[in-house]
Amino acid sequence: MPKAKKSSKRKKFDYNQDRKKMKKRSNKKYNPRIENSQIRNAWDNKKSTAKNLQEMGLAFDPNRTMPIKKNSLLGPDKPTKAPSCIVTKPYVVNQLQEEANRPEKDGKTLSSDLIEYVQYMIREHNDDFKAMARDEKNYYQDTPKQIKRKISEYMRCHTDHYDAFMDSLAAP
Numbered sequence: 001m002p003k004a005k006k007s008s009k010r011k012k013f014d015y016n017q018d019r020k021k022m023k024k025r026s027n028k029k030y031n032p033r034i035e036n037s038q039i040r041n042a043w044d045n046k047k048s049t050a051k052n053l054q055e056m057g058l059a060f061d062p063n064r065t066m067p068i069k070k071n072s073l074l075g076p077d078k079p080t081k082a083p084s085c086i087v088t089k090p091y092v093v094n095q096l097q098e099e100a101n102r103p104e105k106d107g108k109t110l111s112s113d114l115i116e117y118v119q120y121m122i123r124e125h126n127d128d129f130k131a132m133a134r135d136e137k138n139y140y141q142d143t144p145k146q147i148k149r150k151i152s153e154y155m156r157c158h159t160d161h162y163d164a165f166m167d168s169l170a171a172p
Contacts, residue, residue: 031045036096038092038095038096038099039056039058039092039096042055042056042089042091042092054085054087055086055087055088055089056087056089056092056093057085057087057089057090057092057093058092058093106157108157109157109158110153110154110157110158114150114154115154115158115161117137117150118150118151118154119165120137121135121137121138121147121151122151122165122166122169123169129144129145129147129148130144132144132147133147
């Protein structure tokens with residue numbers, strides 16, 4: 001029986017492969033960075049992914065956790081049981097729920113130029129958006145609707161600034 005040709009060939013070093021990059025790639029694949037801090041702190045590298053998630057009370061396979069009932073033509077099927085698991089780290093689920101229930105902070109702000117522009121338009125024209133569109137300071141030739149949208153955005157993002165500005169206009 002003849003030998004395979006490749007098996008007798010001498011192994012040579014491949015100079016075109018970057019060994020450092022290969023090692024990084026394999027580390028990323030087998031030890032991924034877990035973004036969520038609660039899960040990362042409770043993670044045990046010696047256990048499998050399914051086992052880690054099961055201990056935290058999280059689902060690895062949602063199809064096994066919440067099985068779909070199958071209707072058969074022959075008769076009623078036996079109800080399938082979800083696998084019972086012992087949650088040894090329930091604090092992870094509690095922390096995730098607390099984080100999910102926190103209201104999301106609106107981090108959108110407007111540039112100082114846009115705030116100055118909107119304040120000028122309100123100061124000069126009050127609620128007349130057509131006059132604002134014809135104003136010489138309207139460099140970008142915004143339409144009345146665009147100006148109205150910018151003013152409403154200013155009112156939404158900077159409510160306290162807007163209230164203080166309107167009070168200062170009404171005072172004199």
